Amino acid sequence: MENPLPEYIKVRTFVYNLALKASDDNxxxxxxxxxxxxxxxxxxxxxxxxxxxxxxxILLAKKGMGTFVHPDFMRNRLNSQCIGYLRYNGNLAxxxxxxxxxxxxxxxxxxxxxxxxxxxPNSDASLLETIRTLSGIVWDGYSPxxxxxxxxxxxxxxxxxxxxxxxxxxxxxxxxxxxxxxxxDAVAEYARKNGHEHILFLSDLGTLxxxxxxxxxxxxxxxxxxxxxxxxxxxxxxCTPVQLNSxxxxxxxxxKYTLIxxxxxxxRELLEILHRHNxxxxxxxxxxxxxxxxxxxxxxxxxxxxxxxxxxxxxxLHWLQRRILQGDxxxxxxxxxxxxxxxxxxxxxxxx
Numbered sequence: 001m002e003n004p005l006p007e008y009i010k011v012r013t014f015v016y017n018l019a020l021k022a023s024d025d026n027x028x029x030x031x032x033x034x035x036x037x038x039x040x041x042x043x044x045x046x047x048x049x050x051x052x053x054x055x056x057x058i059l060l061a062k063k064g065m066g067t068f069v070h071p072d073f074m075r076n077r078l079n080s081q082c083i084g085y086l087r088y089n090g091n092l093a094x095x096x097x098x099x100x101x102x103x104x105x106x107x108x109x110x111x112x113x114x115x116x117x118x119x120x121p122n123s124d125a126s127l128l129e130t131i132r133t134l135s136g137i138v139w140d141g142y143s144p145x146x147x148x149x150x151x152x153x154x155x156x157x158x159x160x161x162x163x164x165x166x167x168x169x170x171x172x173x174x175x176x177x178x179x180x181x182x183x184x185d186a187v188a189e190y191a192r193k194n195g196h197e198h199i200l201f202l203s204d205l206g207t208l209x210x211x212x213x214x215x216x217x218x219x220x221x222x223x224x225x226x227x228x229x230x231x232x233x234x235x236x237x238x239c240t241p242v243q244l245n246s247x248x249x250x251x252x253x254x255x256k257y258t259l260i261x262x263x264x265x266x267x268r269e270l271l272e273i274l275h276r277h278n279x280x281x282x283x284x285x286x287x288x289x290x291x292x293x294x295x296x297x298x299x300x301x302x303x304x305x306x307x308x309x310x311x312x313x314x315x316x317l318h319w320l321q322r323r324i325l326q327g328d329x330x331x332x333x334x335x336x337x338x339x340x341x342x343x344x345x346x347x348x349x350x351x352x
Contacts, residue, residue: 005040005235007039007045008041008045008046008048008049008127008231009049010039010114010116011023011035011039011041011046011049011210012040012043012049012052012053013113014035014113014116014130014261015029015030015049015050015059016053016113017082017109017111017113017130017133017134018030018176018212019053019058019059019069019073020111020135021080021082022069022074022248022351023150024106025067025332026162027069027074028031028066028067028068028073029030029059029066029068030194031066031067032046032047035049038126039116043335044111047263049081049309050067052095053278054067055265057070057072058070059072059073064140067223068313069279070323081110081111081135081136081140082111082112082113082133082134082135083100083105083111083112083113083134083135083137083138083325084112084113084114084115084130084131084134084136084137084138085101085112085113085114085115085140086115086116086137086138086139086140086201087119087139087141087251088117088141089137089138089146089148089228089251090115090116090117090127091115097140097312098114098140099167099313100309100313100316101138101316104313104320105311105317105320107317108321108324108325109318110135110320110324113130113134115127115130115131115137117152117262122137123170124152124155126174128152128155128156128159131156131159131161132159132277132291134161134301135324136161136162136163136164136320136323136324137156137161137162137163137164138164138165138166138316139153139156139163139164139165139166140166140234141166141167142167142171142173143167143168143169144167144169144171145169145344147326147344153165153171153173157172157173161176162194162323162324162329164176164319164323164333165275166178167181168218169187172198172332173332174314174323174332174333174334175332175333175334175335176335177317177335177336177337179336179339179350180218180219180293181222181340182336182337182338183219183306183339184223184225184226185224185226186306186339186341187199187219187223187261187288187341188223188227188307189226189290190304190341190343190347191223191259192227192228192289193224194259194286194347194348194349194350194351195258195349195350195351196258196259196286196347196350197221197227197258198227198234198237198256198257198258198259199224199227199237199257199259199260199261200237200238200239200244200259201217201220201237201238201239201255201260201261201262202238202239202240202241202244202260202261202262202266202270203217203238203239203240203262203263203266204240204266205217206347207240207243212234213238215231217238220233220237221233221234223273224237224292235269236265237349238318239259241266241269241270241273243275244270244273245273245277248273248274248277248279248342254279254284254285256264256286258285258286259286259288260287261283261287261288261289261290261345262285262287262288262289262290263289263290263291264286264289264290264291264292264293264305267293267297267303268289268297270287271297271298274304281298281301281346282345282346282347282348282350284344285347286304286347287303287346287347288302288304288305288306288346288347289303289304289305289306290306290307290345291305291306291307291308291309292305292307292309292342295307298345298346301344301345301346302344303344303346304341304342304343304345305341305342305344306339306340306342307339307340307342308336308337308338308339308340310340311337311338311339311340312337315335315337318333318335319333
């Protein structure tokens with residue numbers, strides 16, 4: 001499950017990055033009322049964000065005059081380039097990739113800002129105004145099929161600021177392509193090699209109607225195209241953790257599905273459900289995780305997992321070096337994510 005950031009953190013991050021870009025001639029920052037309207041939050045939320053920055057001597061509050069960048073901060077701040085990070089529709093900013101993004105940014109001595117969109121009027125206009133102060137933009141989970149995405153993406157590109165999208169489809173922008181087919185190759189091959197012909201996909205998106213789930217999770221149909229000779233995808237082969245809990249009341253369910261594939265963000269919830277039904281991994285059910293989980297959750301055993309972390313790190317470094325550090329704006333950047341499989345002890349070989 002994605003983890004939305006607290007509102008005061010959003011405000012604090014936004015104001016901090018304004019302070020980084022503020023000029024000596026204009027060190028004054030937006031008023032509390034302006035920030036309340038911009039983020040659609042209460043005055044208490046805004047004050048909580050500002051007080052932390054005042055305490056850190058980043059801001060200076062002058063009674064009756066407003067809030068300014070602290071002179072000490074103006075003198076000592078590093079003239080670092082700042083990269084904006086936007087995720088999906090702009091409401092969710094924390095994911096398995098956002099931590100990697102932050103690591104790579106800091107590795108290169110850059111700074112980053114989490115960007116947000118909301119349903120408030122003029123939200124996109126405010127986003128574009130913020131973007132103009134940045135050195136580059138990375139949009140994680142961009143989909144050209146979403147009209148609201150493509151419209152604002154076009155406006156971002158028009159600013160001329162280096163702009164990278166992480167997308168499952170080809171785009172006209174700089175792109176790291178999240179290829180579902182290559183991930184499906186790795187998952188299906190490993191499953192078949194260990195005697196598993198039917199995989200249950202466990203996802204937070206499991207409540208979506210069948211056709212929408214196929215679009216939202218293209219790895220799912222791609223895996224079944226490789227496993228099923230007739231190409232038919234069982235309608236009960238995906239679900240949420242809550243739905244799984246109900247289905248496990250029928251022990252025959254595990255006679256059909258012998259392997260479960262899920263993200264590490266819901267592994268703990270999955271294991272709690274299995275424990276309630278006295279189902280053991282891997283004796284009764286095998287488990288494959290997207291991105292590395294911890295043996296602490298698997299009674300000390302190493303979980304089997306697939307990962308694109310090293311690949312994504314390499315591609316992001318390539319883009320940042322070319323567009324930001326070298327200032328090369330020529331041509332289009334296009335690289336494809338590669339998923340690797342790491343065998344562990346959470347998958348039983350049913351052929352032995």
